[in-house]
Amino acid sequence: MLAGMSLGSSMELFALPLVCLCCGQEALHAGMVCLLVNLVATHVLAPLYFSTAGPAFPKNFQHTDGGVYNGEWKGALKDGFGVYQVCDDVFRPFEPRVVIPHLKLALASKFYGVRYWASQWAMEINSLEIVPEINAMLNNPKDVEAHFYCVAALMDIWQKTKNPFVSKSILELGGKSKNSDVAELIDEHTAV
Secondary structure, three states: HHHHHHOOHHHHHHHHHHHHHHHOHHHHHHHHHHHHHHHHHHHHHHHHHHHHOOOOOOOOEEEOOEEEEEOEEOOEOOOOOEEEEOOOHHHHOOHHHHHHHHHHHHHHHOOHHHHHHHHHHOOOOOOOHHHHHHHHHHOOOHHHHHHHHHHHHHHHHHHHHHOOOHHHHHHHHHHHOOOHHHHHHHHHHHHH
């Protein structure tokens, strides 16, 4: 009876007077102990336990095809403000002439996240057509985290084409980058 009464939030208003009335003053002490246990469990232990459970939906979600969604959730659905990280596998079967116009748009996007991921995908497309957009990113201090991928993409393009303009971009624009990892790529390029 006391265990059932201790579940309610109004134990002190209804259960304790009823226990005292039915079972006497001695039973009131047992009821107070139950009330104390109930208060500790509901107001101290439960929040501590559930605070360690983490978010209802994970920040990263692994799809069956190996892709990883990294982003926000709205309800039980991905809200579109995330990144599906197997995009390169999605566009790999297509001819570069189909992919390049979309990659150029992504590299020139007004959204940093789009440009960042596009710089990584640019390493898959070794085409001179994307060099102006990559150079624009290297000139943008807001894209410093993507500069490594930009220079790596330029190096891949240079390996394929041996175009002196691409080499100049690597040395001059990459050399201005504040990203410390870019220096290693430039050293690698000059060693060739």
